Amino acid sequence: MTTLITGARGKVAQGVLARLHSAGHRVRAASARPAELTVPAGVAAVELALDRPETFAAALDGVRQVFLYPEPSGIRALIRAAEAAGVEHVVLLSSSSVLGPDAATDPLARHSLQVEHALAASSLTCTFLRPDAFASNSFGWAHPIGRAMPVQLAYPDAHTAPIHPEDIADIAFEALTGDFLKGRSLTLSGPESLTFRAQLAALSAAIGREVPVERISREAAEQQMSAFMPAPMAGSLLDLWAAASHGPAAVADTTETLLGRPARTYAQWAAENAPAFTGH
Incomplete structure (x- = not known):
């Protein structure tokens, strides 16, 4: 049985691919730009572009499972092609944001929600993984930390439960x-609720020097963030963090509750990725 890994340049997808390959499973890596992929020896890299349905058949040939990133463009055509190819199971990397009351209009949630809805309407068995904040979101602080500048935040006491x-x-x-997990919808988090200040303290410990935190206005934060993302998404994130400043984040399912293995901590992630924050 071959498993197709879409979005194979992503960190999670690479981890899934490596695990399957090491365990002896047949796996195929897919990307809109397959020439840019780095894959283990013996793993085929194939083109899969959602805006080019002519790439679907070859990518899906012989595939029975798909690990899918949530991109709604062309998703219904891809699902039809998957059904025709004999795909049986899709594991979707969705988002916990789909559980929000305004998910259908929320810029953070609607892409994942549209893909979930399309899959739910199909004949495929679907497993939805809905992680909360990624620990790797902290890479957004690498520029100021690496230059010994303060990290500027509108809501430094916002809580998240970042997952490795x-x-x-x-x-x-x-x-x-x-x-055990097939066909389930799973909300995932890290093992503990941490404020942004606490996360920055963990990064400070990992790199061996203090990381100063500077509170700024919401307006200033929105202006900064809008240089890197659409303004509605920046506004949605700031709304989320404002609400998260009122108490601890919920801890959802982890590798401890699902797999019986300790969940990796944010401090572990910080230690593993310390070089990214040292300016070297």
Whole structure:
């Protein structure tokens, strides 16, 4: 049985691919730009572009499972092609944001929600992984920390329960290779609620020097963030963090509750990725 990994340049997808390949499963890596992929020896890299349906058949040939990134463009055509190719199971890397009351209009949630709805209407068995904040979101602080500048935040006391990307890959691997998680919708988080200040303290410990935090206005934060993302998405994130400043974040399922293995901590992620924050 071959498993197709879409979005194979992503960190979680790479982790899933590596686990499947190491365990002896047949796996195929897909990307709109397959020449840019780095894959293990013996793994085929194929083109899969959602705006080019002519790429679907070759990518899906012989595939029975798909690890899918949530891109709504062309998703219904891809699902039809998957059904025609004999695909049986899809594991979707969705988002916990789809559970919000305004998910259908929320810029953070609607892409994942549209893909979930399309899959739910199909004949495929679907497993939805809905992680909360990724620990790797902290890479957004690498520029100021690496230059010994303060990290500017409108809501430094906002709580999240950041999940290590390798934990997501572990859970996805289990969903693709066993029956216990298949067909379920799983909200995932890290093992503890941490404010942004606490996360920055963990990064400070990892790099061996203090990371100063500077509170700025919401307006200033929105202006900064809008240089890197659409303004509505920046506004939605700031709304989320404002609400998250009122108390601890909920801890959802982890590798501990699902797999019986300790969840990786944010401090572990910080230690593993310290070089990205040292300016070297």
